[in-house]
Amino acid sequence: MSKLTEIRWHGRGGQGVVTAGKLLAETALGTGQYFQAFPDYGPERMGAPIKAYTRLSSEPIDLHCQIEEPNVVLVLDPTLLSTVPVTEGLKEDGVLLVNTPQSPSEIREMTSFKTGRVFTVDASHIAIEEIGREITNTPMIGALAKATGLFEIGDLIDQTRKRFTKLMMKDDIIEANVRAMRRAVEEVEEG
Numbered sequence: 001m002s003k004l005t006e007i008r009w010h011g012r013g014g015q016g017v018v019t020a021g022k023l024l025a026e027t028a029l030g031t032g033q034y035f036q037a038f039p040d041y042g043p044e045r046m047g048a049p050i051k052a053y054t055r056l057s058s059e060p061i062d063l064h065c066q067i068e069e070p071n072v073v074l075v076l077d078p079t080l081l082s083t084v085p086v087t088e089g090l091k092e093d094g095v096l097l098v099n100t101p102q103s104p105s106e107i108r109e110m111t112s113f114k115t116g117r118v119f120t121v122d123a124s125h126i127a128i129e130e131i132g133r134e135i136t137n138t139p140m141i142g143a144l145a146k147a148t149g150l151f152e153i154g155d156l157i158d159q160t161r162k163r164f165t166k167l168m169m170k171d172d173i174i175e176a177n178v179r180a181m182r183r184a185v186e187e188v189e190e191g
Contacts (some may be wrong), residue, residue, distance in 0.1 A: 003059055005150060006067040009052040010086050011076035017136030020076075023024045025139060027151055027159040028056045036061055036081070049077075049084055056150065057086055072148060075099060076136045097147050097188075099123035099136050102138040104191025121148040121188040123180075129172070130180040143180030143188040 005022070015051060018039045036055040041164040053067045054191035058132040060112035069089045078100040082084060088094060092115040112151075123136035132137075132155050143166050145153045164174045 003025055003070055003098055004050075004055065004057045004061065005072065006070045007054040007056070007074065008067050008070040009054070009074045009076065010080050010084060011050060011136075012080070013050055014047045015076050016135050017050055017052045017076055020074075020137035020141055021054045023137075023156075023159060023163055024054050024056070024144070024151075026163060027155050030159055031151070031155055033058060034061050036063075049080055052179060070094065072144070073095070074144060076100070076140055081110055081145040087111045090116065092116060094137075096118065097121070097140065101125065101142060104189055106144075108191065115146070117190060119143065119188050119190050121184050123184060124185050126180050126187065130183060131176045138177040139184035141182040144183035146180075146185045146188045147190070153181065159179060 009017045009021050021037045022097040025035035028035040034057045038053055040051040055061050069091055071091055072095045073084050073086055073090050075081065078098060094114065096113050097119045097136040100107060100120050101122040102120060104120050107120055108118045108162050123139035124134050126139040127134050127136050141156055142153060144173060145156055159176055160177055164177065
């Protein structure tokens with residue numbers, strides 16, 4: 001991993017965007033990296049567009065601001081593609097990962113992101129089948145592992161189990177999230 005990787009998450013309130021950013025940061029801590037994770041809510045209501053940010057580094061992080069030029073952008077809610085400029089500031093060699101049944105080439109055309117790498121995964125479908133609800137944060141984390149190579153999926157799964165256990169989630173719900181993460185690793189597409 002380079003010295004600093006900046007990630008911007010786009011989703012809607014209630015989809016687990018903030019939790020996903022924190023989970024990634026906690027995984028970084030467990031692998032000896034430095035991190036920052038923080039939300040940008042705007043109107044604090046269920047369904048409102050929100051952003052979250054995660055910084056990962058092999059060295060201490062001295063920045064204390066929002067991420068304007070991310071290396072990676074994740075979009076948990078594909079309806080935001082038509083209302084929010086999700087690729088704004090995304091580095092030319094960056095990674096765009098979108099929860100959608102559409103192909104990466106369709107997303108590339110829709111967003112006009114001509115450089116970098118584009119990945120898609122139908123995290124909504126995976127979440128409904130595995131978890132029983134359309135909460136897409138854990139499948140998107142699995143897809144992120146595959147798309148970027150920032151973390152081993154095993155490290156992310158271990159941290160997910162720890163965090164969800166602390167949140168007093170039932171074992172069957174924790175394991176459903178783990179299955180969703182693993183499945184997303186297999187189903188993510190690049191184009």
